[in-house]
Amino acid sequence: MATVTADTPGFWNGTRRFGRFLASEMKPRGRILTPFNVITIVIMAVAAVILFIRFTQGLGAVTNLSQDVPWGLWIGFDVITGVAFAGGAYVLCFMVYILNQEKYQPIVRVTVLNGFLAYVFYAGALLLDLGRPWNVINPIIGNSFGVSSVLFLVAWHFLLYMTAELLEFAPAIAEWAGWPRLRRWLNRLTLGAVIFGITLSTLHQSGLGALYMMARDKVHPLWYSEFIPIMFFVSSIFAGLSMVIFEGSITHRVFHHRVGEDLERSHASIVRGLARICAGTLFVYLFLQVLVFVHGQKWEYLATGWGAWYLLEMVGFVLVPIGFFLYGVAKKRPRLIGTGAVLTLIGIVLNRLNISVIAFKWYLPVRYVPTWQEIVVTLAVLSAEIWVFRWVVNRMPVLDSSHVRAEVVEEAEHAAASAA
Amino acid sequence: MRRRSAVKTLALAAGSTLAGRNLAQASTSGGEENLASTAESAAILIDTTKCMGCRMCERACAEANGLPEPPKSVEPGVPRDTTEGQWTVVNRYETEGGPVNVKRQCMHCLQPACASACLTRAMVKTDDGPVIWRGDKCMGCRFCMLSCPFDVPKFEYHSANPRIQKCRMCFDLLQEGESPACVSGCPANATAFGTRTEMLDLAWSRVYAEPDKYVHHVYGEHEAGGTGVLYLASVPFDQLGFRTDLSLQAYPTFTREFLYSVPFILTMFPPFLLAVSKATAGNRQEEGED
Ligand code: SF4
Ligand code: SF4
Numbered sequence: 001m002a003t004v005t006a007d008t009p010g011f012w013n014g015t016r017r018f019g020r021f022l023a024s025e026m027k028p029r030g031r032i033l034t035p036f037n038v039i040t041i042v043i044m045a046v047a048a049v050i051l052f053i054r055f056t057q058g059l060g061a062v063t064n065l066s067q068d069v070p071w072g073l074w075i076g077f078d079v080i081t082g083v084a085f086a087g088g089a090y091v092l093c094f095m096v097y098i099l100n101q102e103k104y105q106p107i108v109r110v111t112v113l114n115g116f117l118a119y120v121f122y123a124g125a126l127l128l129d130l131g132r133p134w135n136v137i138n139p140i141i142g143n144s145f146g147v148s149s150v151l152f153l154v155a156w157h158f159l160l161y162m163t164a165e166l167l168e169f170a171p172a173i174a175e176w177a178g179w180p181r182l183r184r185w186l187n188r189l190t191l192g193a194v195i196f197g198i199t200l201s202t203l204h205q206s207g208l209g210a211l212y213m214m215a216r217d218k219v220h221p222l223w224y225s226e227f228i229p230i231m232f233f234v235s236s237i238f239a240g241l242s243m244v245i246f247e248g249s250i251t252h253r254v255f256h257h258r259v260g261e262d263l264e265r266s267h268a269s270i271v272r273g274l275a276r277i278c279a280g281t282l283f284v285y286l287f288l289q290v291l292v293f294v295h296g297q298k299w300e301y302l303a304t305g306w307g308a309w310y311l312l313e314m315v316g317f318v319l320v321p322i323g324f325f326l327y328g329v330a331k332k333r334p335r336l337i338g339t340g341a342v343l344t345l346i347g348i349v350l351n352r353l354n355i356s357v358i359a360f361k362w363y364l365p366v367r368y369v370p371t372w373q374e375i376v377v378t379l380a381v382l383s384a385e386i387w388v389f390r391w392v393v394n395r396m397p398v399l400d401s402s403h404v405r406a407e408v409v410e411e412a413e414h415a416a417a418s419a420a
Numbered sequence: 421m422r423r424r425s426a427v428k429t430l431a432l433a434a435g436s437t438l439a440g441r442n443l444a445q446a447s448t449s450g451g452e453e454n455l456a457s458t459a460e461s462a463a464i465l466i467d468t469t470k471c472m473g474c475r476m477c478e479r480a481c482a483e484a485n486g487l488p489e490p491p492k493s494v495e496p497g498v499p500r501d502t503t504e505g506q507w508t509v510v511n512r513y514e515t516e517g518g519p520v521n522v523k524r525q526c527m528h529c530l531q532p533a534c535a536s537a538c539l540t541r542a543m544v545k546t547d548d549g550p551v552i553w554r555g556d557k558c559m560g561c562r563f564c565m566l567s568c569p570f571d572v573p574k575f576e577y578h579s580a581n582p583r584i585q586k587c588r589m590c591f592d593l594l595q596e597g598e599s600p601a602c603v604s605g606c607p608a609n610a611t612a613f614g615t616r617t618e619m620l621d622l623a624w625s626r627v628y629a630e631p632d633k634y635v636h637h638v639y640g641e642h643e644a645g646g647t648g649v650l651y652l653a654s655v656p657f658d659q660l661g662f663r664t665d666l667s668l669q670a671y672p673t674f675t676r677e678f679l680y681s682v683p684f685i686l687t688m689f690p691p692f693l694l695a696v697s698k699a700t701a702g703n704r705q706e707e708g709e710d
Contacts, residue, residue: 055580056580057578057580058576058577058578058579058580058582059575059577059582060577060578061578063577065577066577067501067503067504067565067571067574067575068571070562070563070565070566070575071562071566094693097697098693098696098697098700099696099697099700100697100700100701100702126561129561130559130560130561131558131559131560131561131562131575131576131582132555132558132559132560132581132582133559133560134559135540135542135556135557135558135559135560136559138540138542138557138559139539139540139559145541146538146539146540146541148536148672148675148679149536149537149538149539149563150537150675150678150679151537151539151561151563152539153679153682155539191694191697194693195689195690195693195694195697196690198689198693199685199686199689199690199693202685202689203682203685203686206678207678210675210678211563211566212566213674213675213678214533214536214537214566214567214569214671214672214674214675215566215567216667216674217569217663217665217666217667218566226674226677229678
């Protein structure tokens with residue numbers, strides 16, 4: 001705030017000016033009645049009605065959750081799968097800020113933005129699923145810390161990680177709002193935020209898996225092992241990066257006018273680099289899965305229907321994408337890499353849903369199948385995220401990395417000044 | 421410049437060590453605090469050979485806890501589960517050794533999975549033994565339901581202010597020095613109430629006195645690390661709807677390993693990452709050519 005005061009004649013003046021700026025930025029740009037807009041608006045409106053019913057008549061009125069299946073689509077897909085997809089942000093930050101792989105710099109911002117929004121919306125979906133959401137304040141303000149709970153750890157990490165990602169993204173906001181001093185100050189926080197963010201991610205990506213450690217007798221043995229936390233962590237790497245590849249190919253087309261020179265030039269080579277990492281981590285993951293399978297002596301389950309389902313996941317959506325990635329990189333064919341990414345993403349959806357929903361209490365005669373209402377709300381969460389993402393990308397310098405060069409120059413000047 | 425970054429590293433490490441240490445302490449005291457008092461904690465022994473299946477305990481439970489009256493008649497041969505409105509049920513099983521009636525309710529585990537799962541400590545193991553739920557803390561995440569190996573906690577899915585419902589071993593009656601309502605209400609003395617040591621002794625003395633009548637197994641002595649409700653039966657427990665494939669290790673121990681690693685990662689990662697970042701800083705120029 002001090003920065004604002006210093007930059008403008010008066011604090012209130014500045015605030016008013018910013019308010020006007022914000023109001024003008026709020027106005028939609030481009031056509032409003034596109035098919036995408038119409039469909040998503042309908043979905044979100046229906047979801048609003050569903051949520052109204054859910055909060056007045058209870059979860060049972062709109063979901064198929066039961067005493068046997070306490071967690072359904074909203075947790076299994078929105079939270080557990082969504083957070084794995086958001087893993088790209090910490091992996092890229094690791095590569096760019098920790099390993100100093102400059103090459104990936106142009107996509108850091110858009111990935112961090114994506115990650116941040118994914119956490120806000122998908123982890124936010126957790127609130128919709130809480131029966132008594134008003135008490136969510138208890139574990140946060142500390143009048144009731146259940147520190148022996150994995151969920152406690154995960155919930156706290158969500159909160160802290162969102163803060164870290166917001167800090168990582170904040171320079172873009174400052175640039176957009178025209179607060180250069182604040183931006184310089186925020187820039188200095190980036191490395192700290194990144195380090196904090198990576199540490200938190202390691203823990204809560206695996207923590208999501210650890211949630212199922214006590215449900216060991218309820219998850220089908222082909223999917224349960226005490227190594228789920230490690231599996232979740234490793235798979236969050238390629239899940240996140242595949243999402244980056246997939247989203248990148250879409251954003252690139254849709255937001256073409258916002259893409260900066262840097263990104264335009266290096267996009268293909270960045271994608272190939274990511275594909276190589278995906279292939280490598282997928283391979284490690286497959287190896288771990290085989291190890292656990294053999295070590296756990298799970299041969300007897302292979303001949304069952306569940307065995308076929310398991311093989312489909314492991315071969316069709318882990319082994320096959322490795323092939324696509326490697327071949328796509330070798331032949332420089334982005335299409336193949338894109339296919340690999342999509343297959344990988346499907347594989348992650350399968351894996352997370354298998355553990356949380358499909359192979360959960362596989363022995364029950366009555367299976368849980370989500371209601372259409374659960375699906376609509378999930379789609380609405382997704383739509384809302386895309387709306388916000390679009391709003392931000394169309395206004396803030398997200399896909400254009402010219403800021404990086406400006407930063408380097410500034411930094412050099414700064415160093416020169418402090419040396420003198 | 422140099423000195424400043426060194427100080428930063430130190431501060432970072434120190435900060436996370438502190439955070440880590442606190443967490444480690446907290447997580448160790450999570451499940452084990454009650455182990456010492458295990459022998460003294462309240463326990464119920466249910467002798468299925470004595471149960472006549474009159475379901476008086478269901479009635480007594482509903483009355484004592486203000487729950488709806490249990491159904492008058494039940495369909496034979498269809499085992500019922502406890503529900504959000506009925507914390508205990510008696511089921512009849514036709515077995516090789518004739519019909520057996522089994523009363524089910526929360527097992528009041530010595531180290532309850534539900535309580536260690538609860539992130540608000542709404543579900544807690546009291547010092548006296550009962551595992552109880554506290555509505556002013558619960559946020560309705562249902563992680564307790566997911567974690568309980570006996571699938572005991574039930575949720576009010578059709579309420580805007582839903583509660584987790586399960587047997588609380590008549591915690592309030594116990595405070596007044598009385599027995600749980602179901603035990604007092606049993607006309608056949610199929611249930612007994614006392615300390616866990618007393619109940620174990622009673623159980624085994626019955627088994628030893630009539631070794632032909634009972635299977636040589638007190639269910640709950642070791643299951644899930646030991647429970648506060650113990651069972652005797654004349655036929656193997658898997659014929660009576662009990663899960664016999666449960667771990668004998670207490671369930672909270674399965675997440676303990678993960679929770680123990682948390683402080684280490686919180687402590688070791690940041691300085692390590694910072695060091696790597698500094699070490700690779702030289703790459704910046706070279707990478708540009710790629
Ligand atoms: S039986 Fe389930 S609900 Fe009861 S104390 Fe054990 S873990 Fe908790
Ligand atoms: S539903 Fe309530 S009692 Fe159960 S784990 Fe969540 S907060 Fe705790």
